Amino acid sequence: MKLIVTLNPDGTGMLVVECPAIPGCISQGATEEEVLANIREAVAACPEARAENGLPLTVQVREIEVPV
Numbered sequence: 001m002k003l004i005v006t007l008n009p010d011g012t013g014m015l016v017v018e019c020p021a022i023p024g025c026i027s028q029g030a031t032e033e034e035v036l037a038n039i040r041e042a043v044a045a046c047p048e049a050r051a052e053n054g055l056p057l058t059v060q061v062r063e064i065e066v067p068v
Contacts, residue, residue, distance in 0.1 A: 004061065005039050007032065021058045022046045 003019050010016045015032065017039040019025040027042045029035030047057050 003043060005036075007035060019043055019046075021061045022050070023055075023059060024050075 003021050005017050005019050008016050008018075010028065014028050014030060015035040016026065016028045017035045019039060019042070022043060025039070025042050025046045027035065027038035029038045050057055
């Protein structure tokens with residue numbers, strides 16, 4: 001499965017990564033390599049945690065184009 005993730009610096013030198021398609025699926029790391037490895041682990045663990053809470057695995061995410 002391919003999923004979009006976002007990477008943002010948190011102001012302390014760490015990167016925060018989030019998978020918008022899986023609400024609550026967030027991780028962090030010191031480098032891009034580390035943060036991407038961490039979000040892969042989080043994505044693998046999220047289905048079980050969401051199922052335990054009666055939540056769907058993903059929400060719909062769309063890419064849109066907006067003139068700027």
